[in-house]
Amino acid sequence: MNRILKTTAIAAAVMGFATAAQARDQVRIVGSSTVYPFSSYVAEEFGATTDFPTPVIESTGSGGGARLFCNGLGEGTPDITNASRRMKPSEFERCVENGVTDITEAFIGYDGIAFAQSSKNDEMDVTREQLFMALAAQVPVDGELVDNPYTQWSEIDSSLPDREIAVYGPPTTSGTRDAFEELVMEAASEDMEAYGGEGYTDIRTDGAFIDAGENDNLIVQRLSENTDAFGIFGYSFLEENADTLMGSSIDGVEPTPDAIGSGEYPVSRSMFFYVKNQHADEVPAMYEYANLFMSEKMIGDIGYLKGMGLIPAPKDMRADAREDVANHETLELSDLK
Amino acid sequence: MRQSFDEISAQLKRRHRKSARLKWMSMGALGLAGVFLVFFFTDMLIKGLPAFQQAQIQVQVDYNEMAQEIPLAAVEEEVRPLVSRGYLRLIPGRMEDNADLLGTTRMEWVLADGQVDQYLKGHHNNLSASEQAVVDELAANGRAELKFNTTFFSRGDSKMPELAGIASAAMGTVMTLLVTLVVAFPIGVMTAVYLEEFAPDNRFTQIIEININNLAAIPSILFGLLGLAIFINFFGVPRSSPLVGGLTLALMTLPVIIISTRTALRSVPEDIRHAAFGVGCSRWQVVRDHVLPVSMPGIMTGSIIGLAQAMGETAPLIIVGMVAFIPDVSATITEAATVLPAQIFTWAGEPDRAFTEKTAGGILVLLTILITLNATAVVLRKKFERRW
Numbered sequence: 001m002n003r004i005l006k007t008t009a010i011a012a013a014v015m016g017f018a019t020a021a022q023a024r025d026q027v028r029i030v031g032s033s034t035v036y037p038f039s040s041y042v043a044e045e046f047g048a049t050t051d052f053p054t055p056v057i058e059s060t061g062s063g064g065g066a067r068l069f070c071n072g073l074g075e076g077t078p079d080i081t082n083a084s085r086r087m088k089p090s091e092f093e094r095c096v097e098n099g100v101t102d103i104t105e106a107f108i109g110y111d112g113i114a115f116a117q118s119s120k121n122d123e124m125d126v127t128r129e130q131l132f133m134a135l136a137a138q139v140p141v142d143g144e145l146v147d148n149p150y151t152q153w154s155e156i157d158s159s160l161p162d163r164e165i166a167v168y169g170p171p172t173t174s175g176t177r178d179a180f181e182e183l184v185m186e187a188a189s190e191d192m193e194a195y196g197g198e199g200y201t202d203i204r205t206d207g208a209f210i211d212a213g214e215n216d217n218l219i220v221q222r223l224s225e226n227t228d229a230f231g232i233f234g235y236s237f238l239e240e241n242a243d244t245l246m247g248s249s250i251d252g253v254e255p256t257p258d259a260i261g262s263g264e265y266p267v268s269r270s271m272f273f274y275v276k277n278q279h280a281d282e283v284p285a286m287y288e289y290a291n292l293f294m295s296e297k298m299i300g301d302i303g304y305l306k307g308m309g310l311i312p313a314p315k316d317m318r319a320d321a322r323e324d325v326a327n328h329e330t331l332e333l334s335d336l337k
Numbered sequence: 338m339r340q341s342f343d344e345i346s347a348q349l350k351r352r353h354r355k356s357a358r359l360k361w362m363s364m365g366a367l368g369l370a371g372v373f374l375v376f377f378f379t380d381m382l383i384k385g386l387p388a389f390q391q392a393q394i395q396v397q398v399d400y401n402e403m404a405q406e407i408p409l410a411a412v413e414e415e416v417r418p419l420v421s422r423g424y425l426r427l428i429p430g431r432m433e434d435n436a437d438l439l440g441t442t443r444m445e446w447v448l449a450d451g452q453v454d455q456y457l458k459g460h461h462n463n464l465s466a467s468e469q470a471v472v473d474e475l476a477a478n479g480r481a482e483l484k485f486n487t488t489f490f491s492r493g494d495s496k497m498p499e500l501a502g503i504a505s506a507a508m509g510t511v512m513t514l515l516v517t518l519v520v521a522f523p524i525g526v527m528t529a530v531y532l533e534e535f536a537p538d539n540r541f542t543q544i545i546e547i548n549i550n551n552l553a554a555i556p557s558i559l560f561g562l563l564g565l566a567i568f569i570n571f572f573g574v575p576r577s578s579p580l581v582g583g584l585t586l587a588l589m590t591l592p593v594i595i596i597s598t599r600t601a602l603r604s605v606p607e608d609i610r611h612a613a614f615g616v617g618c619s620r621w622q623v624v625r626d627h628v629l630p631v632s633m634p635g636i637m638t639g640s641i642i643g644l645a646q647a648m649g650e651t652a653p654l655i656i657v658g659m660v661a662f663i664p665d666v667s668a669t670i671t672e673a674a675t676v677l678p679a680q681i682f683t684w685a686g687e688p689d690r691a692f693t694e695k696t697a698g699g700i701l702v703l704l705t706i707l708i709t710l711n712a713t714a715v716v717l718r719k720k721f722e723r724r725w
Contacts, residue, residue, distance in 0.1 A: 026673065028576070037688065040662040041496040047664055049426055056577055056673040057662040059686075076569065076576060215686045240688040243461060304422070308496075309688065 027055035027285050031065025031082030032175045033214050034111055034234050035271050038305045039082050042293045045304075052285040055080075061214065062175035063091075066274075070095035073278050079286045082273045084111065084175030085182075089336045096333075102277035103331045106290060107321040109299050110311040112235035112260035113180055113267040118227040119246040122161065127251050128266060130156050132188035134165050135209055137202040140194030148204045168212040168219045169203075169232035179269040180232055184250075187266070220245065235260060236309025261311045268311070277328050287328075294322040381697050381704070388698025391486035391499060392454035393446045394419060394475055398428075400438040405429050415471055421448040423500040448488065449481065451498035451691040457483055461690055489698065493664040494680060498691035501684070503699055505666045509579055509659070509674030510648060516583020516670060517590055517647050522640055524587075525594030532595075533602040534624050553592035560589040561653030569657060577658035577673035585657055586647040593646065597639020601632035634721035641714040645707055651678045677703045 029039060036059040047054025060068065062083040069081035070091060087105070095103065115131065117124065133156045138145045153160035170177040186199030203209050212219045216233040223231045224244050231245075235255060238247050247255040251266050259265040275290050292298065298305050301312050312318065323329075340348075396416050404411035408425040424447045432438050453472055455462040464472065475481035493505030536542045564585030568574040574581040605628050613623040629636075654660060660679040667674040675683070677699065684696040 028673075033686075036662070037496065040494075043662065044496050044664050045426065048423070049430070054664045058577070058658055058660065059662075076573065217686055217688070237688045240690060 025283070025285055026053045027080065027283055027289050028078045029055050029057040029080045029082065029273075030060045030068045030078040031058075031080075031273070032062040032084040032271070033059040033216075034062075034084035034175055035082035035108070035273065037236065037308055038108065038271075038310055039273065039293070041305060041308060042289065042298055045298075046285075046289050046292050050285075050288065052288065055285070055289055059214075061173045062178070063173055066091040066095075069274065069276065070098055070100055072098040073100060073276070075282075077276075079276050079279045079283050080273050080290070082271075084271050085178050085269060086272060087274060087331075087336055089333060092331070092333055092336055100276060100278065102328075104275040104277055104290075104325060104328050105331045105335070106273045106275065106294060106325045107313065107317070108271045108273065108293070108310070109305070109313045109318075110260055110268050111271055111309070112255050112265055112311065113176060113183070113232060113269065114235050114238040114247045114255050115230060115232055115250060115267070116223065116238050116245045116247045117230045118223050119244055120227050121246070123246065124161065124248040125250075125252060126160065126248055128184050128188040130160065131184050131250070135167060135203050136185065136189070136200060137204045138200075140192060143194060145194055148206070148208070151208070163228050165208045166210065166226065166229040167208065167232060168210045168222050168229060170216075170219075171211050171213060174214055175269075176232065176234060180267065183267045183269065234309070235311070239309050257311050261313070270313075271310075274331070275325070275328075277330070280328075290325050294318075294325045381700050384694055385697030385699075385701040387458050387460075388489060388694040388701075389486050390458075390483040391488060392449040392457045393482060393484050394449045394453065394472075395444055395446050395480040396420060397442060398445045398447070399442045400428070400432055400440065402439070405432055416475075418468060419450055419453050419472060419475075421450050421497060421499045423495065423497050424448045446484075448499055451689070453481070454483075454499055455691050457481065458694075460694075489695075493666050494662055494675070494683065495664055498687075498689055498695060501692070501695050503677065503680060503702055505663050506675050506677045506680035506699075507702070508666050509582075509663070510676045512579035512667075512670050512674065513582040513586060513659075513676055514644055514648060516580055517586045518640075518644060520584060521587035521590040521594055521643070525591050525640070526598050526636060528591075529595045529598035529602060530624055530629070533599050534628065535620065549592050549595055553596060556652075557589055557650055558652040558656065560585055561656030563588060564653060564657050575671050575673070577661055577663075577675075578671045579659075579667070579674045580670040581657045582654050582659045582674075582676065583670070585653050586650060589650065589653065590640075590643040590647045593643035594636075594640050597643070598632070598636045601635025601639065602628060604635065605631050631723065634718050638714045638718045641710055641717070645710045645714075648676075648710070649678055649703070649707065651676075651682055654679055677706075 027043075029043070031039075036057060040057050043055040043057055046052065058078075062085055065078070065081035065083065066087060069078050071077050087103075092103075095101070115126070130153075133139055133148075134150060134153065136148060139148050139150070140146075141149065150156055151165060152162060153165055154162040169180065181201040181203070182199075185201045185203070189195050189200040190197065192200075210229075212222065212231070216237045219231040219233050220237055220241050223229055230248070235247075238245055238255065249255075253259050253265045255265055255267075260268040273290075273293070275286065279286060295303075296318070297303055299310065299312055299318060300306075301315070303310075303312065306312055313321070394416065396412050398411050400411060406429075408428040409417055411425070411428050412420055449457075452462045452464050456464050456469060456472055457476065472481055488500060489502045491504050492500060492502035495501040532542060532546065564581060568581045568584050569576055574584070609627050609631065610623055613627045618626070651660065654676060658673075659675055660682060661673065661675055662683065663673055663675045681696055681699040681703065684692045684699060
């Protein structure tokens, strides 16, 4: 029987070792796939230039990150979560329920959402209303809501090309999708009588909108194969693929860094990360990382992250945000509403 | 009923035609699979081979006081955008460690920026025309070259394509698979031995058998959820560690090992058992001294194939947090780590196009290891196989 005994001993040892592992000096970060490239750049720099180990970053999506972050305090929970939108009040409430009461919000800068196509096509200029008509699950026709009947762009407006409506976009877990729904769908439908003055954000599921997964590169590849289609993704991917892709103007504004930073381009969003102050004693590297992220050499006008597609906030906003992080300013529910 | 000779020969012809058709069809299927394989390999080789080379440039590095504050100041303005940031940021640290460096100027081969690398390889890049001219001039003077990419094998992940390597992922894979092997192999083999040699054949063992066969076909992501619930949330195993990854993959590999071990045990002729019992061996002695040694090649083959399958797995590891950005090469099984397929997945999502070749290069390395593992399985079987 000694072999069975040995097996049990090994298994027991493995388990014992696991539970014995305690204390960590490695910062744990989760959250948005949009913030992930910036966050991991800072983490790498942090690991290479300080004595601390490089933080571990998982790309879980903004919602997934908030869920892990708000699971509670201690060893197994992340110290920082990245988000490509503000924390939702419901998420904050869940945090508080689980004892995560002292959170600092750090505002990093902006990211634009591009509505792009293959550069083999003619340039396109759409309004948010037209985008809404093309993508909403139900649209008003003669004052009544019906299932979206449009299959060609030209059916919506004669100025639009005579091409089939096919749009590759992110799934519902993505912060990009949340932002698109809010900034395009909701904004366009708020004033439409048919929806009773409330924003309508349901995206059609009859095949015209194609859920392409969290990987933005996949959308980029599909656009070069299917030149009739459009894609919705983060601005940094448009910048990196400027030779094959072309961003459409929305409400007459082209997606350029200046237009996104000034808010002139309507589909731009703010990016954040959230710090769990209650972990400060166990994870001393956490604040150092946060301060490095907020430094001018990262998020400033000529910072490294700009080269990766981050659109810096105006100078005084950056300074305010930096100060909030340095002072470990506590986030209140009223801030989020 | 009597058949005429003509009828018989016509029937024979039909049957021959039928078998010829079948032969062509199966050859066609094989050919199609072959074409896919060749296409895939060529594509990977064309895209991936450049990853094993990396551009380096020779520049004058001036270790002055200013470089301690702003590393960019250490190199001439003209080549500043061409030198990797990953090299520059280490200069202040190196000057601190070695005080003699201050005030010296040296010609050094340094890692070039990823864009220079892409330009020299003739790929898409973001260099401006004037920067390209500088690189051209450096290349003409033998000061810019593509050299063997040691970084790719010695470093972990990075946001800078010229610094990105597979070392941390490879190390993570090794540690994860070790945990899997240590846990799954003994448990799997002992389970199979019990079921095959000791257990009575009743309703209970039949139910267990059906369940094991079912487990082998369950989508791997479910094992990830199980691992999250049991190992991380209940036992408190550190998230993202090779330990939790290995345990999760062990759950997944167990049924494969159990099933292949049982098959191997069953193929041992009854005569051997009878002979051993005949000379008075106990059941345990029969198994330990006779049945197990004879069936070992089969067990090894099954386990290696199970491990190779576990090695290519990403889905359950996403759930336990092993798909993450890990630049440091981890040394213990409780530190955060990632694995090769997860690294490939991460690179495939990078916006920077220089990562395309890294992705393909990573796939080539993974394929090489998988082929080696499977070849080992074949060799083991051939070498120790006994025919009865």
